[in-house]
Amino acid sequence: MKNVYLLGIGGIGMSAIARYYNAKGYKVSGYDKVASKLTAELESEGITIHYEDRPDLMPDAKDTFLVVYTPAIAPEVKELQKALGGEYKTIKRGFALGEIAKDQKCIAISGSHGKTTTSTLTAYIIQESGMGCNAFLGGISKNYNSNLFLSPTKTIVAEADEFDRAFLQLFPSIAVITYMDADHLDVFGDIEHLVEAFKAFASQVSDFLIVKKGLDITSKDTKAKIYTYATDDPEADFHAENIRKDECGYFIYDLASPFGPIKDIKVGVIGKTNIENSIAAAASCLCHGVPKDAIRSAIGSFKGAKRRFDIHLNTPHLTYIDDYGHHPEEISSAIKSIKEVFEGRKLTAIFQPALYTRTRDFYKDFAKSLSKADALILLDVYGSREKPIPGISSEIIFENVTIDDKVLIRKEELLDYLCKLDDIDVLVTFGSGNISNFADPITKLLEERL
DSSP states (O other): OOEEEEETTTSHHHHHHHHHHHHTTOEEEEEOSSOOHHHHHHHHTTOEEEOSOOGGGSOOGGGOSEEEEOTTSOTTOHHHHHIIIIISOEEEHHHHHHHHHTTSEEEEEESSSSHHHHHHHHHHHHHHHTSOOEEEEEEEETTTTEEEEOOSSSEEEEEEOOGGGGGGGOOOSEEEEOOOOSOOHHHHSSHHHHHHHHHHHHHTOOSEEEEETTOSOOTTSOSSEEEEEOSSOTTSSBEEEEEEEOTTSOEEEEEEOTTOOEEEEEOSSOSTHHHHHHHHHHHHHHHHTOOHHHHHHHHHHOOOBTTSSEEEEEOSSOEEEEEOOOSHHHHHHHHHHHHHHTTTSOEEEEEOOBOHHHHHHHHHHHHHHHTTSSEEEEOOOBOTTOOOOTTOSHHHHHTTOOOSSEEEOOGGGHHHHHHHOOOOSEEEEEOSSGGGGGHHHHHHHHHTTO
């Protein structure tokens, strides 16, 4: 049997699985709620996709090897109900990734945030070194324009997602834990259970575990050798020294590590947070045996991942950045980095909250982070798989934002509002929902002002 059917095929993680099976010669098809640039790319690669919830369009059960579904898909989707009805062999995306990874040496990058850039850079370093790897990423590599890397080697770099505890399907040789901040409380309930899940993940790592310094992960939690990392904390095993900027604003540093120093690393993507991401990636690659010169070279030529501090337009008087930031800490860190790079310029943030549960759990933290911008355009909540919760809307964030220059509008009003705004200097869009669909129209709108 050579058929694989994916429910929610347009998701960033699901699309990588689809591409993998397609590359391996399976007949791949699937369903998603909406068409997107990513689904168009999948279709151009020979994958059949439909956008109506129609169980009659699913492949015949007797001809189908596997149905893979994302836990983000709503339970009322009729195709999911049919898939779970007993006719099909049906598994979650995390299990599929675990099955693919189980016969390979796995390098897994986990954490509440930072994992997409770190995993993309880790995979890029290994590929560019000539050692080669397969990689399943939670973002699109701007160097390779894909979220899937393929290689004949038996090494896999996997972005290990904590949502739905999917990362517990992985048993890595090397792993990174970036952050353990509260998120996905609809799954975990509280921070204690989230940390418990990360400790369970740590227990499955066999050789090296690289953790952000200060995280509550100890030798009691894992059999692996633990290393710590930080941007510039000299007590961390991996840290940066002699940090400086070049004339274009790119950071350069010397890496101190237990494997010996790497001098003069230039980070190919701007923002101080990317020093930290590059240190974590370098640490995992050193543990994997990648030569130091190859690490330095690849970090310098790395272009980043789409929607991670993704600069679409950059002039002295008009700049536009698109960012996936959907957690208060991510937004706060991004705003800090943007203000460091574009010092003295007015920063206008556009934010689309994703999920009613996350809005409910973090609305005060969102308001605090967004108040660090100079101006705010706040959009309505993107509910995704969730149904609205009474009393939970963008309004509760808006009421707690402390800056005066703020407005609350529907996303359908965004482009018209921007057309009338005459004081845009540095503009950034934040969010993990369909705000990404505005990136190209906003870029075009701003380019017409130049």
